Amino acid sequence: MTTEAAAPAPPAGKVLLELVGLRKEFGTRTVNVAVDDVSLEVHEGETLALVGESGCGKTTLTRLLLRLVEPTAGSVRFDGQDLTALSPAGLRAVRRQMQVVLQDPYASMNPRMRITDIVAEPLVTHDPQARGRRARARTRERVGELLEAVGLDAGIQDRYPHEFSGGQRQRVSIARALALRPRLLVLDEPTSALDVSVQATVLDLLADLQGRLGLTYVFVSHNLAVVRQVADRVAVMRRGRLVEVGATAAVLRTPRHPYTRQLLDAVPVLDPRRGRRAAERGSWTSAADRGSLTGDESR
Amino acid sequence: MSIDRPTTDPSQRPAHERPLLEINGLSVDFRLETSVVHAVRDVSLHVRAGETLAVVGESGSGKTATALSVPRLNPSPPCVYASGEILFDGRDLLALSERELGRIRGRDIAMVFQDPMTCLDPLQRVGAQVAEVLRHHTGMSRAEARDAALDALDEVGIPDPALRYRQYPHELSGGLRQRVMIATALVGRPRLLIADEPTTALDVTVQSQILDLLVTLQDKHGMAVVLITHDLAVVAETADRVAVMNQGKVVETGDVLDVFDRPADDYTRKLLAATPRLEAV
Numbered sequence: 001m002t003t004e005a006a007a008p009a010p011p012a013g014k015v016l017l018e019l020v021g022l023r024k025e026f027g028t029r030t031v032n033v034a035v036d037d038v039s040l041e042v043h044e045g046e047t048l049a050l051v052g053e054s055g056c057g058k059t060t061l062t063r064l065l066l067r068l069v070e071p072t073a074g075s076v077r078f079d080g081q082d083l084t085a086l087s088p089a090g091l092r093a094v095r096r097q098m099q100v101v102l103q104d105p106y107a108s109m110n111p112r113m114r115i116t117d118i119v120a121e122p123l124v125t126h127d128p129q130a131r132g133r134r135a136r137a138r139t140r141e142r143v144g145e146l147l148e149a150v151g152l153d154a155g156i157q158d159r160y161p162h163e164f165s166g167g168q169r170q171r172v173s174i175a176r177a178l179a180l181r182p183r184l185l186v187l188d189e190p191t192s193a194l195d196v197s198v199q200a201t202v203l204d205l206l207a208d209l210q211g212r213l214g215l216t217y218v219f220v221s222h223n224l225a226v227v228r229q230v231a232d233r234v235a236v237m238r239r240g241r242l243v244e245v246g247a248t249a250a251v252l253r254t255p256r257h258p259y260t261r262q263l264l265d266a267v268p269v270l271d272p273r274r275g276r277r278a279a280e281r282g283s284w285t286s287a288a289d290r291g292s293l294t295g296d297e298s299r
Numbered sequence: 300m301s302i303d304r305p306t307t308d309p310s311q312r313p314a315h316e317r318p319l320l321e322i323n324g325l326s327v328d329f330r331l332e333t334s335v336v337h338a339v340r341d342v343s344l345h346v347r348a349g350e351t352l353a354v355v356g357e358s359g360s361g362k363t364a365t366a367l368s369v370p371r372l373n374p375s376p377p378c379v380y381a382s383g384e385i386l387f388d389g390r391d392l393l394a395l396s397e398r399e400l401g402r403i404r405g406r407d408i409a410m411v412f413q414d415p416m417t418c419l420d421p422l423q424r425v426g427a428q429v430a431e432v433l434r435h436h437t438g439m440s441r442a443e444a445r446d447a448a449l450d451a452l453d454e455v456g457i458p459d460p461a462l463r464y465r466q467y468p469h470e471l472s473g474g475l476r477q478r479v480m481i482a483t484a485l486v487g488r489p490r491l492l493i494a495d496e497p498t499t500a501l502d503v504t505v506q507s508q509i510l511d512l513l514v515t516l517q518d519k520h521g522m523a524v525v526l527i528t529h530d531l532a533v534v535a536e537t538a539d540r541v542a543v544m545n546q547g548k549v550v551e552t553g554d555v556l557d558v559f560d561r562p563a564d565d566y567t568r569k570l571l572a573a574t575p576r577l578e579a580v
Contacts, residue, residue, distance in 0.1 A: 198357075264577070271559070272555045277539075
């Protein structure tokens with residue numbers, strides 16, 4: 001990536017995930033190129049944000065890097081191993097190390113499963129030791145630890161998802177994703193279904209977990225203000241291609257690609273003195289000031 | 300104390316002008332089988348002609364229930380308007396018959412919702428849906444309504460309106476669908492537009508275009524807008540005044556500049572602090 005070389009602070013950790021010339025086509029008669037020649041490195045311990053609008057291919061890219069879909073061309077390397085060349089057993093071993101948290105905490109868990117079974121499911125799937133009646137006590141203990149790690153009460157294990165709010169459910173999703181002690185978490189719009197005050201607490205939790213557990217995040221988002229807050233580096237996608245990759249501060253402050261500029265300009269500004277009503281406000285302010293001086297407009 | 304500032308040149312709009320919409324002490328209950336939810340608790344709000352009032356809050360704050368009370372569109376039952384009045388141009392909408400309200404709804408008071416796909420009829424061509432509003436409220440002929448609907452599609456910035464007129468909602472992108480919704484809402488030249496999260500389902504660049512469009516059309520037609528949103532940045536961009544709602548109550552209301560500069564309520568401060576910003580403060 002040429003833009004990456006120009007980024008001021010080179011990422012510290014070693015390369016954990018490497019995408020090389022990834023391409024994904026969908027459709028047979030009319031071919032739709034969802035991901036087009038994407039090459040990208042994700043370093044251990046960093047948060048890389050993948051930014052773009054709907055249909056730009058960011059979710060397909062995450063599915064490719066988890067190898068949930070087969071690439072049309074290119075390769076995915078996780079810790080040096082080529083995912084596309086692995087045996088099923090080898091792939092299972094790698095997959096333990098990469099987990100995913102999805103956007104909608106209502107759709108991403110089975111409503112008929114108890115919290116304990118939801119969080120324990122990856123353990124049971126990947127670890128024969130966690131199966132069966134005798135393993136039950138140990139599994140419950142581990143689930144309790146995980147729930148506490150994400151700020152929930154260990155005592156909620158026998159309750160069902162519908163008893164919890166969106167933010168609490170997203171914490172359950174995170175606990176489930178952490179069950180296998182992964183190294184990489186793919187966070188696909190993890191907070192965009194949440195209220196802003198809840199979003200803030202979940203983002204804090206993710207930052208805290210990353211620090212404590214040394215996790216690497218691929219953070220998919222359409223919200224550049226959230227990205228600014230969480231990401232070390234940002235990759236901007238448009239129509240299946242990466243248009244710009246670099247350190248978050250640099251990309252947001254001095255975007256190189258016109259599309260990045262366009263995205264940034266479109267973000268509403270949390271300041272009534274700027275943005276689309278700013279010009280009018282200038283005149284109101286002065287009018288109101290005059291009003292308050294003469295007292296004729298105050299109530 | 301905050302000063303209620305008129306929205307355009309003060310010389311044109313005397314400060315004593317009566318609000319177009321005035322909600323006084325509104326309480327709305329949802330009477331469920333086993334419990335009663337007090338969704339709106341003693342809410343008072345007002346909007347003047349040409350002004351944008353943003354009602355901001357998180358899910359469950361009562362902002363949508365409040366807004367839907369104006370055209371009395373909350374599902375009833377279970378909804379009960381327990382107390383208060385909603386004065387539109389001096390008439391209490393809560394006291395009108397369904398028939399009288401039907402003449403106001405869609406013509407004087409129009410609505411735009413978050414998800415255009417659920418509001419447009421998937422089996423009808425979009426042009427016909429815009430024209431239907433006119434035929435219903437003005438008694439225009441088919442041909443007149445068609446021409447006016449084409450103009451309306453053109454006004455909301457839909458390219459090639461003649462082509463789009465014949466298409467079905469599923470053939471349009473989310474942004475175009477929202478433009479069709481806005482055309483449908485504005486074609487009857489309403490005096491009040493209630494927009495409930497009109498850009499929440501849209502991409503940020505499309506959101507920006509739709510907000511531009513709403514601001515432009517409001518300036519052009521001078522309608523009052525009640526904008527329901529969870530996004531304080533959208534409030535900062537578009538509103539003149541803001542009412543912050545939490546748990547069914549208005550916790551703070553005032554001029555956007557005053558509320559953003561000096562939030563008086565703890566909850567408002569918390570919301571402002573939690574909203575991610577593109578630039579460091």
